Amino acid sequence: MHAIAQRVVIAYGSESGNAKALAEGLAAAPCVAALQPQVMPLNDVDLQASWGDEALLLIISSSFGDGEPPGNAEGFLAQLRQSGALAQLRYAIFGLGDTAYPNFCGFTKQLDALLQERGAQAIINRVDADIGYADFFARWQPVLEQVLQGDAQAGLALSLRVIAYGENDAYAAAILERRQLNQAAPDAEPGAYHIRLACEGSGMRWRAGDTLHVLAQNDPQLLAQLAQWYGAPEAAELLRDKELRQISKGVLRELARLGGSDALKGLLKFSQRQQLEQYLWGADVLDVLQDFCTPEKVPLAELAQLLSPRLPRAYSIASHGQAGHIDLCIRHVRYERQGRQREGMATHWLLAHGGPVQVYCRANPGFHLAGDAAAPLILIGTGTGIAPLMGLLRELQASGQPRQTCLFFGEKRQAQDFLYREELESLQAEGVLHKLVTAFSRDGAEKYYVQHALQEHAGTLRDWIAQGAHVYVCGNKQHLERAIGAAFDALLADTQQGAAQTDETPWQRLGREGRVHLELY
Numbered sequence: 001m002h003a004i005a006q007r008v009v010i011a012y013g014s015e016s017g018n019a020k021a022l023a024e025g026l027a028a029a030p031c032v033a034a035l036q037p038q039v040m041p042l043n044d045v046d047l048q049a050s051w052g053d054e055a056l057l058l059i060i061s062s063s064f065g066d067g068e069p070p071g072n073a074e075g076f077l078a079q080l081r082q083s084g085a086l087a088q089l090r091y092a093i094f095g096l097g098d099t100a101y102p103n104f105c106g107f108t109k110q111l112d113a114l115l116q117e118r119g120a121q122a123i124i125n126r127v128d129a130d131i132g133y134a135d136f137f138a139r140w141q142p143v144l145e146q147v148l149q150g151d152a153q154a155g156l157a158l159s160l161r162v163i164a165y166g167e168n169d170a171y172a173a174a175i176l177e178r179r180q181l182n183q184a185a186p187d188a189e190p191g192a193y194h195i196r197l198a199c200e201g202s203g204m205r206w207r208a209g210d211t212l213h214v215l216a217q218n219d220p221q222l223l224a225q226l227a228q229w230y231g232a233p234e235a236a237e238l239l240r241d242k243e244l245r246q247i248s249k250g251v252l253r254e255l256a257r258l259g260g261s262d263a264l265k266g267l268l269k270f271s272q273r274q275q276l277e278q279y280l281w282g283a284d285v286l287d288v289l290q291d292f293c294t295p296e297k298v299p300l301a302e303l304a305q306l307l308s309p310r311l312p313r314a315y316s317i318a319s320h321g322q323a324g325h326i327d328l329c330i331r332h333v334r335y336e337r338q339g340r341q342r343e344g345m346a347t348h349w350l351l352a353h354g355g356p357v358q359v360y361c362r363a364n365p366g367f368h369l370a371g372d373a374a375a376p377l378i379l380i381g382t383g384t385g386i387a388p389l390m391g392l393l394r395e396l397q398a399s400g401q402p403r404q405t406c407l408f409f410g411e412k413r414q415a416q417d418f419l420y421r422e423e424l425e426s427l428q429a430e431g432v433l434h435k436l437v438t439a440f441s442r443d444g445a446e447k448y449y450v451q452h453a454l455q456e457h458a459g460t461l462r463d464w465i466a467q468g469a470h471v472y473v474c475g476n477k478q479h480l481e482r483a484i485g486a487a488f489d490a491l492l493a494d495t496q497q498g499a500a501q502t503d504e505t506p507w508q509r510l511g512r513e514g515r516v517h518l519e520l521y
Contacts, residue, residue: 006054008037008148011045013061013073013107019096022137023060031145042069042076051089056123058144059111062096067106077107080114087119092147092155093126094140096133099162099205100363104128123147124155130162130205162203165360167312170215171204172356173197176325183416191332192384192419195350197357200324204360207321208391209367209519212328213312215358216349218244225340226286230295238300242307244285245345252288254306259293282337290338313346314362316388316474316519320395326359329387329419367472367517369395376404376469378461380450380484383411385475386419388519392472393424397432404464406435406457410450410475414440435460450480451487458491465492470515477520 010032012023020041027037042061051057064070069077095108105128112126124147129136139160146154165171177196197212206212218240226244227235249268256264267276285307289298319327332351333344350357367388370377379389386409396402407424411417418438427433439453454461461469473484485507492506510516 006035008032008035008056008058009045010037010039010058010060011042011076012039013042013059013070013076015062015064015070018133019060019062019070022094022096022133023058026058026060026141026144029141029145031148035148042073045076045079047076047079047083047086047089051086055088055090056148057089057091059091059093059108060096061093061108061111063101063103063105063107066101067103067110069107073107077111077114080111080118083118085119086115087121089115089118089120090123091115091120092122092124092144094137095126095128096131097128097162098131098363099165099203100207100210100361102166102362104130104162122155123152125158125160127158128161130203136160165202165204167213167215167309167360170213170358170360171199171202173199173202173326173359174356175350175353178351181329181419182411190334192417193330193332193351194318194420195328195330197326197328197359198324199326205321206317206326206361207363207368208317208319208395209369209388209517210317210321210364211314211362212317212326213314213360213362214346214350215310215312216346217353218242218310219343219345219348222284222286226289229286229289230300232300235300238304239307241310242304243309243311244307246311247280247283247285247288248308251285251306251308255288255293255298258302259297261292264288264292282335282342284342287338312360315346316367316385316391317361318387318390318394320391320398322398323394326361327387327390329384329390331384364519367474367519370470370515372468373401373403374468376464376467377406378464378469378471379405379407380454380471380473380475380480381407381409382450382475382480383417384419385480385519385521388474389472390420390423393427393432397427397430402430402432404467404469405433406437406460406464407433408437408439408450408453410439410441410453412440412442414438414443449483451483454484454487455491461488461491462495465495465510468515470517471510472517472519474519475521481518481520 010023010027012019014020023039026032027039061073062070093108093112095105097105124143127136127140143154143158176198179194181192181194222244223236223239226239227233252268256268266272267279315328315330317326318329319325330347330350333347335342369392381389389407424436428436437453437457439448439450441447441449488507489505495506
């Protein structure tokens, strides 16, 4: 065997410096160093230069955000898009990514596709590495050295790619635990449950604050009712994988057109948007068909073509990324509408289904722990909105580096609805949670909510905000967002005195500074 390259260019695309460090380390490896490689950002690579049989381009790059190029690689991507044939170019790509993002290794996958379209030859199969890339790189480098020494088959035999789970390739997670968190009572909220899913060895990556997307099956009873309405048993199978609960305006407009319903057309007018929202609350496709259509005007085949595939339901993860499982905190949704008993599609599936559940993770960087380890944390959650806050607390516990942390938790009654009480009190005893403040709205003569508890601890909160505290809020958007903002505006009003005149409220200022983190539903 003989060396296949006399000239090697190692080009990197890097935001955080990881890809650059790998490129520089590779250049120092004896087998590569002997070829006196050039190391440069991708933007400095000239595709119009001579890339003869003795030249080789090695690309090591991350993907920024959702599959975008790093800043020092944007120019290379533009140059490649405008380039003509590159039949003489030989290359290898090592991509760094994060499977928690939908477009995993999106930039390096795009580079590979564009290079192949222009006739360039890959000497090693593209590598898609997750955030734990060191193991893949340690396995890739020896293969590269074999290829450089003339073993062409070694690179084509290598396969190093992490599975990026998504809607079309979800992970089948076994349910390890189902546990009711609130006690049954006549006026209690519907059941709140702790769900634990087995994910060890899945390759999924997540952090506290990220979301888990659940691909639940449609309710067999609803499918049977649709089949009955159509008088066609095959409807259940035809609609089994269609979205029957979340009805888009596009679907409604088409149903109004097919059904010729003036009432539905009127409901879709901009002036009737509030009435439409009220109508759609808790409604499904069968409701719309029964109220505005007939089987003759909306044939089954047309409905099946009109409806989108089942949509995933997103839940905040209540565990940290080092655990071999994913925890959820969910509310069992049950209600009656138009004489039919209904249940939440995903919550019912998670609680009643015995087999594996199809899931995948998605990153939610806006709810990750603030990077400043000295910044205090103010956590505010109501009901099952405590889920991502439990994840943050568990991450702090696992890190062994707790910081000043206060949790404000709101529910109806302490005796029935104090979710995760034992664990929270244990975290407080360990020093992970410095303050635990509860607000149970139905336990007193007057309603008492988390915004009232915030006012009672105004002094501490003002001090913590002055120290750079970050505020994390999770709960029902309709009830929580405005109330929490108003509470902080009130308790921080004194801090505005002497400041430059502005229309910006204290709460808005915290948001502009990146110190407000919201997860509202």
